[in-house]
Amino acid sequence: MTQIPKAALYYSPTSVWSAVARLAIEEKGYGKDELDLRIVDLGKGENYNPTYLRLNPQGMSLPTVPVLVVPYENSLTDGVESRYKALVDTTPIVEFLDKSRSALSHTHTTSTAPAPALTPATIEATTLARSIIDLLHAERANPNTLRYVNARDDKSLRVLAHELLPSMQDRSHTLSDYLAQAGNGSLRVSEKVKKLWMDKLDAINVILAVFAEADKPESELSDQAKAHRVAFFKTARQAWETNLTEVLTQLSKEMVGPYTLGDQMSIADLHLAGWLTRVVKLAGGSASDDGSAVAKKLEEHIGGGFVLPKDFATEQARRENTKAEKQTKIGAFWNAMGERESWKKVYGDGLF
Ligand SMILES: N[C@@H](CCC(=O)N[C@@H](CS)C(=O)NCC(=O)O)C(=O)O
Numbered sequence: 001m002t003q004i005p006k007a008a009l010y011y012s013p014t015s016v017w018s019a020v021a022r023l024a025i026e027e028k029g030y031g032k033d034e035l036d037l038r039i040v041d042l043g044k045g046e047n048y049n050p051t052y053l054r055l056n057p058q059g060m061s062l063p064t065v066p067v068l069v070v071p072y073e074n075s076l077t078d079g080v081e082s083r084y085k086a087l088v089d090t091t092p093i094v095e096f097l098d099k100s101r102s103a104l105s106h107t108h109t110t111s112t113a114p115a116p117a118l119t120p121a122t123i124e125a126t127t128l129a130r131s132i133i134d135l136l137h138a139e140r141a142n143p144n145t146l147r148y149v150n151a152r153d154d155k156s157l158r159v160l161a162h163e164l165l166p167s168m169q170d171r172s173h174t175l176s177d178y179l180a181q182a183g184n185g186s187l188r189v190s191e192k193v194k195k196l197w198m199d200k201l202d203a204i205n206v207i208l209a210v211f212a213e214a215d216k217p218e219s220e221l222s223d224q225a226k227a228h229r230v231a232f233f234k235t236a237r238q239a240w241e242t243n244l245t246e247v248l249t250q251l252s253k254e255m256v257g258p259y260t261l262g263d264q265m266s267i268a269d270l271h272l273a274g275w276l277t278r279v280v281k282l283a284g285g286s287a288s289d290d291g292s293a294v295a296k297k298l299e300e301h302i303g304g305g306f307v308l309p310k311d312f313a314t315e316q317a318r319r320e321n322t323k324a325e326k327q328t329k330i331g332a333f334w335n336a337m338g339e340r341e342s343w344k345k346v347y348g349d350g351l352f
Contacts, residue, residue, distance in 0.1 A: 005071035005084075008036040009093075010052070012065045014352040015042060016143045017090040020274035021066040024097040026342035027270065028115045034101075040065050043167035045174030048197060050189050055086050061196050062088040068096060091133055094267050095119065118267045125261050129268035132260050135250055136275045140243040143278040148207055149236035150282050154218065157229070161214035168208050175201040207232075244279070245306050248298070248330065257312040258332035265340075273337045276330065281351035287338070291331025298330070 009025070011018035025035065040046045047063050055069060056062050068087040087093045098118045120126045135141060148164065151157040175197050181187035182194050210232045213225050221229065251272075254260075260268040283301035285294050295308050308328040317325050337343050 006034065006036050007068060007070040008038055010038050010040050010055070010065055010067040010069070012040055012042045012047075015065050016274045016278045016352075017064075018066040019277070019346050019352070020090050020270050021068065021093050021097065022346050023270045023273055023342045024094045024118070024267075026345050027118065027265075027340075028097055028101045030097070030101060043170055045171040048171075048175060048178060048200065050178075050187065050193065053189075053193055053196075056088060061192060062086065063196060063200065064088070066090060066093055068093040070096065070100075090271065091137065094270055098267055116265075118265065118270070120261060120266050125266070128254060128256075129260060129266050131254060132251065132268040133271050135247060135254075136271045138247075140239075141247045141275065142239075143275050145239050146244065146279060146282055149232065149239050152233055152236045152240065154214075157210075157214045157232070161211035165208075165211050168204055168211065172201060172204050172208060175204070240302060241304055241306075244302055245304075248302075248306075248308060252309050252311070252329050255329045255333065257329040258336040265336075269333070269337065272333065273343060276334065276337075277343075277347060277351050280334070285351070287347060287351055289334075291333070291335040292327060294334045295328040295331040 009018075009021055011021060040052065042065065046052060047065060053061050053063065055067060069084050070087065072083045072085060087096055101115045102117065103115050120129050139145075151160040178187065178189075179194065179197050179201070182189050182197075206228075209225070210228050213221060213229075216225075218226060218229065256262040259265045260272060280289070280294050280298065283297045285297045289297065299306055299308060308330055310326040310328050312327050312329045312332050313323070314325045314327050314332075317323065
């Protein structure tokens, strides 16, 4: 019998956007026989490995996770070399995972779990889901930026630097090694790949310079190091105060609640779950916090008197049709998502 080629998800266990793909896999009930899960160690810079960069047949560089490699349908015959297509962004990956497994789909599967449709059907719902997904993937909402600049004073900078320095140094070494090997000819790569490595190395080194001197009080810094630290805090305030406030305000306005489109969960909620869990974790929250605790922690961490609007009726008030109690939509979403098996499975060992 022909071995049916499997799809493979390249992911990192602690990556925000990988978590979104994993939530989709759980929600859709994909069986282990349908998908290979392959870990890419971002901390060691495995995503810059030339082999990983070559995954995409179009030759486009893809230094991020998740990547879903799927076999073409017409490659399932004997004697034909398998051809693959790489999906390199979370949005098409989630759409693909949703559409390729309907409750009626003839997949080679041992899983009997039902596969709910997560892509909205109406134009209105599609537009809203798209708007939320685009918002969460916009640069001003970047959850990885929020992690790298999660310090707005000297004390929190020291803590952050201790946490992130080892993996940033590893990644910097990996990239420098690749560049050296490309330089002496022992590694053959395109100019485009070299440029990608150089750009990544520059970006890492800018932050490394600040982290490496985080233990020094400002008075002991050179003028240049002082300027770098000032610039870092400015970026951090922009990300955590200005940008995140805007994103959370827009989310609260556009979401119907408790899920993006109302009572039924959709692809937009998978993106929101991954994104929000990261932001909550960075704000000091944990899995045992309920929605109102999470809303409070977000408000306190952002600071400056920011408050999330309490404009969503609690479950009890909605059931009993009373107007009394209101909660934040973000909090209601957190409560709803936290009860799902998919979320418990992905975040069972802790938030990231
Ligand atoms: N637009 C991409 C972004 C993916 C992304 O930023 N992934 C992060 C991890 S959550 C990553 O791979 N970072 C590694 C790097 O940039 O070095 C998507 O939506 O999938």
